[in-house]
Amino acid sequence: MSKLNWLDRQGLAWLVVVLCSGFFAASCATEEAGNSLIFASSADATTLDPHNTTDSQSDQVIWMLYNALIRYDENMQFVPDLATSWSVADDDLTWTFNLREGVRFHDGVPFDAHAVKANFDRVLDPEQGHNRRSLFMPIERVDVVDDFTMNVVTRYPFGAFEPMMAHVSAVIVSPKMAAEKGKDFGYSADAVSGTGPFRAVRWRKDLELIIERNDDYWGDPAKLDEIIYRPIPEAASRIIALESGDVDVITHIPPSDLSRLEEDPFVTITKTLSIGAQQFRFHCKREPFTDPRVRQAVSYAIDRRSIIDNLMPGMVQASTGPLTPRMRGRADLGEFPYDPDKARALLTEAGYPDGFETTINTTARYNMGVELAQAVAAQLAEVGIQAEIEVLEWGSLRQYWGGLLPEDCPLEIFIMGAGASSADADWGLRPIFATQERNENNYGFYSNEEFDALIMEAMREVDTEKRNALYHRAQEIVYLEDPGAVWMYDNFHVVGSRSNVSDLTTSPLGLVTFERAFLTQ
Amino acid sequence: MLRYVSRRILEMFLALLGTSMLVFVMIHMIPGDPALLLTGLEAGPEVVEQMRRELGLDQPLYKQYWRFLVGALHGDFGTSIRMGVPVLEEILERLPYTLAIAVGGTILATLFGVTTGVIAAVYHNRFWDGLVMVIALLAASTPSYWLGLMLMLLFSLWLGWLPSIGIRTPMHYVLPIVTLAGQSAGIISRMTRSAMLDVLGQDYVRAARARGERERVVVVRHALKNALIPVLSIVGLRFGNLLAGTVLVESVFAIPGVGRLLVDAVLWRDYPMIQGTMLFVAAVFVVVNTATDLLYGVVDPRIRVGNPIG
Numbered sequence: 001m002s003k004l005n006w007l008d009r010q011g012l013a014w015l016v017v018v019l020c021s022g023f024f025a026a027s028c029a030t031e032e033a034g035n036s037l038i039f040a041s042s043a044d045a046t047t048l049d050p051h052n053t054t055d056s057q058s059d060q061v062i063w064m065l066y067n068a069l070i071r072y073d074e075n076m077q078f079v080p081d082l083a084t085s086w087s088v089a090d091d092d093l094t095w096t097f098n099l100r101e102g103v104r105f106h107d108g109v110p111f112d113a114h115a116v117k118a119n120f121d122r123v124l125d126p127e128q129g130h131n132r133r134s135l136f137m138p139i140e141r142v143d144v145v146d147d148f149t150m151n152v153v154t155r156y157p158f159g160a161f162e163p164m165m166a167h168v169s170a171v172i173v174s175p176k177m178a179a180e181k182g183k184d185f186g187y188s189a190d191a192v193s194g195t196g197p198f199r200a201v202r203w204r205k206d207l208e209l210i211i212e213r214n215d216d217y218w219g220d221p222a223k224l225d226e227i228i229y230r231p232i233p234e235a236a237s238r239i240i241a242l243e244s245g246d247v248d249v250i251t252h253i254p255p256s257d258l259s260r261l262e263e264d265p266f267v268t269i270t271k272t273l274s275i276g277a278q279q280f281r282f283h284c285k286r287e288p289f290t291d292p293r294v295r296q297a298v299s300y301a302i303d304r305r306s307i308i309d310n311l312m313p314g315m316v317q318a319s320t321g322p323l324t325p326r327m328r329g330r331a332d333l334g335e336f337p338y339d340p341d342k343a344r345a346l347l348t349e350a351g352y353p354d355g356f357e358t359t360i361n362t363t364a365r366y367n368m369g370v371e372l373a374q375a376v377a378a379q380l381a382e383v384g385i386q387a388e389i390e391v392l393e394w395g396s397l398r399q400y401w402g403g404l405l406p407e408d409c410p411l412e413i414f415i416m417g418a419g420a421s422s423a424d425a426d427w428g429l430r431p432i433f434a435t436q437e438r439n440e441n442n443y444g445f446y447s448n449e450e451f452d453a454l455i456m457e458a459m460r461e462v463d464t465e466k467r468n469a470l471y472h473r474a475q476e477i478v479y480l481e482d483p484g485a486v487w488m489y490d491n492f493h494v495v496g497s498r499s500n501v502s503d504l505t506t507s508p509l510g511l512v513t514f515e516r517a518f519l520t521q
Numbered sequence: 522m523l524r525y526v527s528r529r530i531l532e533m534f535l536a537l538l539g540t541s542m543l544v545f546v547m548i549h550m551i552p553g554d555p556a557l558l559l560t561g562l563e564a565g566p567e568v569v570e571q572m573r574r575e576l577g578l579d580q581p582l583y584k585q586y587w588r589f590l591v592g593a594l595h596g597d598f599g600t601s602i603r604m605g606v607p608v609l610e611e612i613l614e615r616l617p618y619t620l621a622i623a624v625g626g627t628i629l630a631t632l633f634g635v636t637t638g639v640i641a642a643v644y645h646n647r648f649w650d651g652l653v654m655v656i657a658l659l660a661a662s663t664p665s666y667w668l669g670l671m672l673m674l675l676f677s678l679w680l681g682w683l684p685s686i687g688i689r690t691p692m693h694y695v696l697p698i699v700t701l702a703g704q705s706a707g708i709i710s711r712m713t714r715s716a717m718l719d720v721l722g723q724d725y726v727r728a729a730r731a732r733g734e735r736e737r738v739v740v741v742r743h744a745l746k747n748a749l750i751p752v753l754s755i756v757g758l759r760f761g762n763l764l765a766g767t768v769l770v771e772s773v774f775a776i777p778g779v780g781r782l783l784v785d786a787v788l789w790r791d792y793p794m795i796q797g798t799m800l801f802v803a804a805v806f807v808v809v810n811t812a813t814d815l816l817y818g819v820v821d822p823r824i825r826v827g828n829p830i831g
Contacts (some may be wrong), residue, residue, distance in 0.1 A: 040686075040775075046603065054561025126567070129575060134565030187605035205604055205611065206777035206785075207688070232686055232775040236670050241685045241775075244678045395553030396792050402557045403566055421563060431563065440566045 031236040035225040035519060037373075037501065039512065040238050040254040044206050044231040049186025051123040051130035054259035059168045059421075060511040061229060064211055066171035066194030069116070070162065071095055076326060076423060076508065077382045078162050082111065082121040082172060092157035092462045099148040103218045105174035106200075107193040113150040115516075117142045117465075120152070132169040135422070159461045163328060164422035168509075197222040197515050220428065223518035242267060242496055248502065248519070251512060255315045255368065258494065261354055262314075266499050271492040272506045275326045275428075276419030277319055278366065279485040280376065281444040283414075285406035288356055297346035298413070299486045302382040303338040307375045307491055311368050315494060320485035322429065322479045326508035327426030329458075329468055331475040336487065343383045355384025362415040365394040369415055372488070387413065401443040409439060416443070418486065423509060425471045429457050433484045446484040451477045529814070533807045540803040541593070541796065545586050548787075548795050555602050555790040576602055576792075589796060598800075599793035603786070606798035612779060616801070618688055619778035623763045625694060626701035630763075631756050633706040635745075638713025638752075642721060643740060653710065656712060661707030665766055669700040669773035686775040697774045701766055705759040712755045716748035723747075726811075749820055757813030761806045 045058040050066060053059055080086075082095040093276075104112040120142045124131050138158040143151040154161060173185070174193035181191040189203040193254040197220065198211040209229040214224045230247060232238040235254045241247045242383065243264060253261065253269075262269050282289040282298075304318045323330035347355060353420055361374035370391050377387040400409050420428035431441035434455050440444055451474050458470035478484040493510045498521045505513040545579055555589035577588070592599055602758040634657075641653040673696060677685035684693050720726060721744050729743045730736075768780035779798055786794035 047605065054559075054563065111561060126571070129558045129571035131568055131572075135565065137565070155594050182589060185606065204614070204777060205606070206615075206781060230687060230775065233772045233781070234670075234775070237686055237773050237775060238668070238675065240673050240678050244681070244685050246677070246685045246687070303535070393788070395558055396551075398557050399553050401562070402554075402569060427563070431565075440569075441563070475534050 008506070014177060021455060026219045032035075035223070036228060037224050037249065037514065037517065038228045038230055038232050038247040039249045039514075040232045040241055040247040041250070042231065042233055042238070045209060045229065047186045047190045048200065050129075050169045050173060051132050052186065053168060054131050056510045057231075060513060061209060061211070061507070062168055062171060062194075062352075063194060063196070064198040064227065064513060065196040065200060066173060067196055068167070068171045069352045071163055071166050072423065072507070072509075073302070074505070074507070076328065078166055082116075088161075088462065093154050095152045095154070095161060096145070097150050097152065097320060099150065100218065103195050104216065104458050105193045105195055106214060107177050107299045109174050109193070111172065111195055112147045113144040113395055114147070114512070116150055116172055117144050118178070119172050122173075122175075122178060123169065123405055130238075133439075135167060135169055135427070136162065145457070147273070157460045157462050159459055159467045160422060160424045160426035161327075161462070163422040163427070167422045188376050189271055198315040199227070199228065220516075222358050224276075224514055226443070227514055239496075242498070244441065245498060247511065248501050249495060251493075251495055252367075253494050253496055255312050258314050261496050268501070270495045270497065270504065270506055271314075272495075272508055273324065273326055274419065274491045274493040274508050274510045275324055275416060275421075275423050276491045276493075276510055277324050278316070278372070278491065279319075279418055280360070280373075280413050280488070281416045281446075281485045282483075283406070283409060283411050283444055284447065284484070285445040286412060288350065288352055289412065291350045291352040293346045294352065295483045295486075296480075297350070297383065298380065298385065299336050300339045300343035300346065300378050301385065301481055302336075302426055302486060302488075304335065307372065307379075311371055311375060312489065314492075315367070316489035316491050319490050322485070322487060324419070324508075326341050327420065327423055327428050327450070328423060329428075329466075329471040330481075331472040331481050333475060336479075340383050347383065347385075352384075355386065357386045357388070359390055360387045360410045361390050361392055361397060362413050363392050363394050363397045363415060367418050369385050373415060376486075381494050383445055399492040401439065403440055405438055408446050409443075409445070410445060411444075413486075414443075416483075419491075419510070421509065425457050429471070429474060430459060430504075430517050433478050444484065446478070448482050448484075524813070529811050532798075533804075533811060536807050537800060539802055541590070541800055544584070544796055544799045545582075545589065547794055548790070549582060551787075551790075553790045553797060555792060556570065558789050560604060564648060566779060589793070593796075594729070598797040601786075601791055601794045603789045603791045603794070607795050609709045611782065611794070612797055612801050615777055615779050615782055617762070618776050619767050619780060620805075621694060621699055622697050622767050622776070622778065623699040623760065625707065626763045627756065627760045629698055629702040629761065630705035630709055633671055633702065634709025634751065635713050637706075639717055639740065639745060641710070641714040642717030643820070645718060645721075652712075656716070657707040657710040657714075660703045663703055665700050665704060666769045666773060668703050669696065669770060672696050673773070684748070688774070688776045693774075697770045700773070701770050705763060708759065709755060713748065713752050716751045717744055720744045720748045726747070746820070750817060753813060753816060753820060757810055760809050764802060765785065 041057055043057050045061045046054040046055055047053055047058050048062060050062050053062060065372055066083045069080050069081060071081045073079045082100050084100055086095060086097045088095050099113055105111060123133055138154045140153045140155045145151060164202050177193035178185045184191050186192055189200040192200040197214055197217045201212050202210045210226055212226040232241060238250050238258050240248045240425050261267050282295055308316055308318060318335045320335055321331050321333040360373045360377055362369045373389045376390055380387050400411050427432045433442060433446045435447040435452050454470050454474040457469050461467040495504055495506050495512055497504060502520060503516040556569050558570055560569050577585060601608055637653045641650045644650045673685050676683040683695055687693055726739060726743055731737045767778055768784055771778040771781040783798040786798060
């Protein structure tokens with residue numbers, strides 16, 4: 001054996017020793033960090049680029065790293081964030097924002113009107129193809145008036161302008177970092193820069209995403225030193241990790257574990273009514289669902305109270321309209337009553353006295369999605385509707401939602417989680433129920449002329465009262481008269497935390513944030 | 522020998538090429554559209570269309586495959602559609618976790634399986650045999666998903682001895698490795714027992730005993746050495762199973778390994794990532810099996826290539 005070889009072996013052995021001790025040292029350091037909180041969700045964030053985010057895992061981290069011009073408070077009212085004040089001109093098109101001075105991005109770049117303009121130019125640029133471009137289409141252009149004043153001009157008077165500006169995708173990123181990193185922006189910890197109370201430190205995908213307090217924050221500084229986002233895909237493991245104290249906060253708690261956790265003295269359960277609701281939609285261009293009476297019959301045949309009590313106790317409440325009570329512009333139209341006799345009468349009237357056969361498509365991606373479909377099918381059988389259940393994996397179901405013509409879409413009744421990320425009626429109704437030739441977002445091909453007219457009028461109405469009146473009428477149509485879906489229940493956003501965690505913020509958007517949170521001993 | 526080894530390497534290469542083609546065809550056959558999945562439920566059609574163009578999904582399939590193959594031969598497996606990072610980089614970062622657990626699981630399962638198998642064979646039809654075989658049967662038929670959760674309940678929640686999830690300190694590796702080893706240990710144990718029983722009945726063992734050799738020498742040197750060949754092939758195959766089995770263990774213990782990467786890649790139709798991980802897992806599997814084949818020769822000179830003895 002040559003000398004070199006021997007040295008190699010020695011070297012290797014040392015390398016192993018060093019690596020192992022490094023391992024130990026690193027682990028000790030993590031464990032000893034004082035004021036650090038571990039948050040376990042079901043999945044990792046996908047991106048920290050706000051212009052590309054489409055999932056709540058990413059959204060809740062983004063809110064920690066960035067600020068928008070305005071944001072929702074806990075009561076879903078708009079409050080200043082990076083803007084100090086804002087107003088709309090008499091033409092209802094030009095919105096003027098006065099911006100906060102003395103704010104810097106994490107990379108040291110000063111925040112000003114030019115940065116804001118660069119952001120909207122970025123998300124609206126068709127060449128860059130950001131996922132969230134559709135959301136900002138009502139904006140025609142952004143003008144810099146002076147360094148700390150700017151105008152946003154919309155193409156038409158846009159009633160949901162403020163919800164759009166308070167959306168997670170409207171947060172402001174450092175224009176310098178975004179330009180430098182291009183397509184890579186937001187996909188690693190060193191390609192992120194905002195103005196928020198925390199800054200990104202390290203991101204090992206699916207292992208941990210670590211953010212630390214930004215000591216130069218312009219607002220009230222955060223109390224936690226760092227937050228570690230640690231995805232745990234298995235619900236059972238997530239719950240054990242919380243109970244054993246390995247993590248401090250978890251989300252996505254299965255209904256079967258809820259009551260046990262509620263009794264655990266070391267665990268606090270927080271429930272917030274969310275913007276999200278569970279529904280089943282119809283393929284409205286396919287017999288027999290072309291007839292509104294059939295869709296009404298399906299709705300009357302379902303006993304929501306019994307489904308909720310048996311499947312989702314404490315996790316949801318029965319829907320009282322197409323939008324949950326946390327959405328702007330929602331109408332309270334009451335629970336859909338359980339009335340099988342009326343369902344049978346409606347079916348007879350529609351020419352189906354003996355019911356019909358159909359398929360319910362569902363996916364386990366929604367909480368209890370399969371069990372829910374089974375319960376619904378059993379209740380439909382009571383009025384003569386024989387529904388076969390087909391369970392699809394998310395990707396396979398998703399292929400039928402988007403860009404198909406009615407004849408190419410094989411679905412009949414299908415599960416759907418609804419909840420507009422802007423928390424506003426426009427985004428909660430227009431894309432999903434306004435007439436579309438292909439099912440780009442209106443997956444069930446719902447079409448109602450009066451509804452369309454009302455929605456388009458409301459979209460261009462800036463006056464809140466007039467707007468709400470239009471939406472009220474539109475919701476009566478889509479919920480009662482010509483139902484676009486079977487509304488089942490509105491979801492609570494359920495968060496479990498160790499009892500020593502104080503002042504979590506759980507927003508109706510289904511997000512947990514930590515701007516005020518702290519740990520007690 | 523050299524000719525044999527080079528032939529095996531060529532075969533390995535062909536197997537991988539075949540795998541890449543098969544995987545490519547399969548992922549384009551499963552329904553689902555990455556552009557729709559990635560852009561989210563609220564994206565408009567113009568955004569989805571743009572995404573399709575960017576991903577090259579509007580190109581004919583043979584062109585997409587050719588682009589992948591040329592890239593792969595240059596060591597470039599493309600960029601993950603979902604994660605926006607180079608595929609190879611991400612795999613290499615995660616491979617150590619998966620390999621550590623799979624190799625650890627294999628070693629533990631082999632040590633445990635062979636030891637208990639030998640004990641059972643030596644105490645054939647007696648109390649220890651029965652006990653070992655019941656335990657082996659239980660181990661072989663316990664789903665690792667369930668076993669992992671039970672171990673976690675016992676050692677993390679009730680006893681508080683070991684961390685429940687994650688992978689930072691050596692202690693974090695204990696439960697995943699034990700969980701993963703469970704099934705294989707049971708199977709290897711049963712396999713070793715029957716191979717040993719076979720051998721212990723052979724004439725040369727009787728002859729060794731007749732020569733007055735000590736029982737320990739008879740069992741270890743004469744019997745076990747010969748019983749190892751079928752056991753070795755099972756271990757080689759089990760390693761493949763363990764590599765695949767890490768998927769569940771990685772989910773239960775929240776370990777960012779290759780298994781989870783692959784599952785997420787399939788769920789999101791992340792084509793480049795599926796291609797890359799499948800090729801890597803196949804490569805590891807093929808290498809291990811080739812190594813096992815070569816190891817036979819070491820254990821049993823009769824199988825050694827180049828010796829034309831039947």
